[in-house]
Amino acid sequence: MVVTWTVAADWSLRTLTLKVPTRVADRLLASSSVLSCERGAEAAPAEAVSEAHPGSLRPGVFDDTAVFDRQPVTLAHLRALRTYSYAADQLYIVFSTSGGAEVLPLQTIEKRVEQGWLGVIVAGASDLPESLLSPWVKEATPASEADEGPHFGHDSARQDDSSGADLGLAGGDQAAVRRVHGERAKEHNLRLLAMARGVPDLRSLDTGRSGVLSVAVWEGLLTPGPLDLTPFRAPSTDRWRRGSGLPLGVLGPVQIYATNADPACEGKGHSPFCRHTRDRGLAQSDDLLSVSDLPVRDDWDWCSKCGGYSARRLTDTQLSYYRAAHRLHDIAGQLDDEHTYRAPVEPEALRKRLDELKAWEPGGHENVNWDGRWRWREVVGDLRRRAESNRLRTAP
Numbered sequence: 001m002v003v004t005w006t007v008a009a010d011w012s013l014r015t016l017t018l019k020v021p022t023r024v025a026d027r028l029l030a031s032s033s034v035l036s037c038e039r040g041a042e043a044a045p046a047e048a049v050s051e052a053h054p055g056s057l058r059p060g061v062f063d064d065t066a067v068f069d070r071q072p073v074t075l076a077h078l079r080a081l082r083t084y085s086y087a088a089d090q091l092y093i094v095f096s097t098s099g100g101a102e103v104l105p106l107q108t109i110e111k112r113v114e115q116g117w118l119g120v121i122v123a124g125a126s127d128l129p130e131s132l133l134s135p136w137v138k139e140a141t142p143a144s145e146a147d148e149g150p151h152f153g154h155d156s157a158r159q160d161d162s163s164g165a166d167l168g169l170a171g172g173d174q175a176a177v178r179r180v181h182g183e184r185a186k187e188h189n190l191r192l193l194a195m196a197r198g199v200p201d202l203r204s205l206d207t208g209r210s211g212v213l214s215v216a217v218w219e220g221l222l223t224p225g226p227l228d229l230t231p232f233r234a235p236s237t238d239r240w241r242r243g244s245g246l247p248l249g250v251l252g253p254v255q256i257y258a259t260n261a262d263p264a265c266e267g268k269g270h271s272p273f274c275r276h277t278r279d280r281g282l283a284q285s286d287d288l289l290s291v292s293d294l295p296v297r298d299d300w301d302w303c304s305k306c307g308g309y310s311a312r313r314l315t316d317t318q319l320s321y322y323r324a325a326h327r328l329h330d331i332a333g334q335l336d337d338e339h340t341y342r343a344p345v346e347p348e349a350l351r352k353r354l355d356e357l358k359a360w361e362p363g364g365h366e367n368v369n370w371d372g373r374w375r376w377r378e379v380v381g382d383l384r385r386r387a388e389s390n391r392l393r394t395a396p
Contacts (some may be wrong), residue, residue: 247372
């Protein structure tokens with residue numbers, strides 16, 4: 001990385017002055033070099049360069065030096081990075097003995113260094129392995145171009161495997177590039193998306209600087225609207241709001257972000273994409289809940305336009321459970337005697353679907369007593385008994 005040997009820059013002439021080791025100088029001055037370089041003053045040994053410019057960008061700070069040899073980043077390094085790199089304001093993987101491996105915006109790194117933080121920069125978004133990124137970019141981009149747009153939550157009329165697809169990770173991939181023009185811009189968004197997905201609290205990515213994460217990247221991280229949690233409500237006599245009493249299971253820990261999640265505070269709760277928040281994405285001042293917090297109270301004051309919050313995008317296991325729960329809830333509705341407008345249910349097909357749903361297991365945790373497993377199977381068993389009762393009652 002040439003910038004690590006930069007000691008001066010003249011942007012009016014588009015010229016950088018470098019002090020480099022002899023081997024690097026030979027490569028830059030060779031006829032095969034893609035850069036136009038001229039020999040300046042007498043070259044100095046690399047050690048002398050480091051001593052003469054202790055705050056300069058030396059190898060081991062931002063370049064591809066082995067991680068073992070990385071040098072702690074300083075304020076001088078970060079200021080130089082802002083000066084020499086047009087794409088400095090992005091996300092970085094950093095490592096420190098105090099915080100371990102983290103993903104941080106550049107401004108957050110600067111604030112920490114000012115407070116005495118000692119750490120190294122491991123990689124930026126542009127450094128992510130091409131072997132992983134290229135296939136992913138190709139897969140996400142064509143799908144986004146063919147997509148007609150997001151579909152909120154769950155469509156009870158759809159029983160195929162694409163129901164709720166806009167809530168999952170793949171839907172996030174498409175959202176991050178859907179309204180972005182240019183292949184490089186799309187790839188950049190996906191690189192930032194990949195970096196941000198491992199961050200425990202997404203609010204930490206808000207630095208108050210515009211442009212670090214675009215709204216498209218936020219859309220890749222969060223659902224376009226609230227989750228449809230009807231299947232997880234308690235059974236009731238209200239035909240429009242009654243649920244099936246299913247356990248939240250793997251959906252319980254899913255993060256919920258809202259501008260205001262306290263009904264006691266003035267103002268409704270909005271999602272980061274609500275027009276009332278000017279589509280700003282997440283802010284550090286937003287509230288963080290989990291899906292398991294929602295059933296605890298019934299006085300949430302959510303915005304009627306956006307639904308009040310956005311959830312962190314569902315993993316494949318969480319999306320699979322969300323779909324299975326809605327299918328089970330749909331079957332319960334089909335068996336409800338009051339819903340006479342529903343089409344007749346073929347008993348054998350219904351039993352087969354219930355057997356498939358009873359066997360649902362979280363991916364990678366087969367035969368494990370996952371949270372809610374007992375209640376899940378109890379609901380399935382009750383529906384099977386109702387289905388059999390209906391079959392006997394309608395049999396000729």
